[in-house]
Amino acid sequence: MQRACEPIKASLRNNRNPLLYNSFLASSPPFVAIFQFMSKLWQARFFTTVNQLRDLPTTTAPEIAFAGRSNAGKSTAINILTNQKGLAFASKTPGRTQHINYFSIGGAHVGQHRKDPTRIDEIEALLVDLPGYGYAEVSGSAKLHWQKLLGDYVQRREQLAALVLIMDSRRPFTELDIQMLEWFAPTGKPIHCILTKADKLNRNESTNALRQARQMLDSYVDEDGEGFPFTVQLFSALKRIGIDEANDKIIDLLGLTDVERDPNAVLIDPVDSDD
Ligand code: GDP
Secondary structure: OOHHHHHHOOOOOHHOOOHHHHHHHHHOOHHHHHHHOOOOOOOOEEEEEEOOOHHHOOOOEEEEEEEOOOOOHHHHHHHHHHHOOOOOOOHHHOOOOOOOOEEEEEEOOOOOOOOOOOHHHOOOOOEEEOOOOOOOOHHHHHHHHHHHHHHHHHHHOEEEEEEEEEEEOOOOOHHHHHHHHHHHHHOOOOOEEEEHHHOOOOHHHHHHHHHHHHHHHOOOEOOOOOOOEEEEEEEEOOOOHHHHHHHHHHHHOOOOOOOOOOOOOOOOOOOOOOO
């Protein structure tokens, strides 16, 4: 029986459809459960896209939002964390760039087609891809629209459990990153900073970048002199640095329990070009 499952398992793996593969595992008899290998984040699938706060989904599941300057490596980080090459890339198609894109975790089922609707009441969590900021080419009014959308969303969205702030490790905490941080800090919710492209730094530079970022975050205190729940890590999609750390942090911030990971899992390589 176990052997009979192997070709299906191999074919699902080769198709690189984590949702389908996970569904297969979930539906399989207990002895197959030992093959569970993926992160919960690998179940992410496109849910919806919104351009106005009033269109935000009425879901109650916890959300974690990814913010960052354009070109900081946000899409790449989302893709590698969800192990899906095209997930956040899809948001780069014209017209979608200025939108907030939602990816759901949970709510999809065994044998379900990729295009079948997600079962909203079964969504466990949502990953929220916020529009990248700092685009030089964007017109003044569009920029204002984005800023208002971003500011209002991070400050007012109750379901938002935490913010992931994606910054290039070589130039973190730009003016707009700090703006984002200061918008969100008063909510008292956690911010996890991911310093991307760590492969561009040598060992000393990496140590310094991390230390300076920690100092920067520690410099924020509330009226009582208490620090904020800010954390930071190094990350490289190219060299696969910090992926487990980021995964575990996000799972924790969303209040999810991750599944066991298999060292033989098929991993995507989402970095096409090096900037
Ligand atoms: P976004 O605009 O923030 O979504 O940024 P992208 O994910 O599109 O990445 C911007 C550029 O940085 C692309 O050329 C990526 O290939 C590159 N990039 C992303 N992550 C890494 C990384 O870990 N290392 C290196 N060297 N380049 C990266």
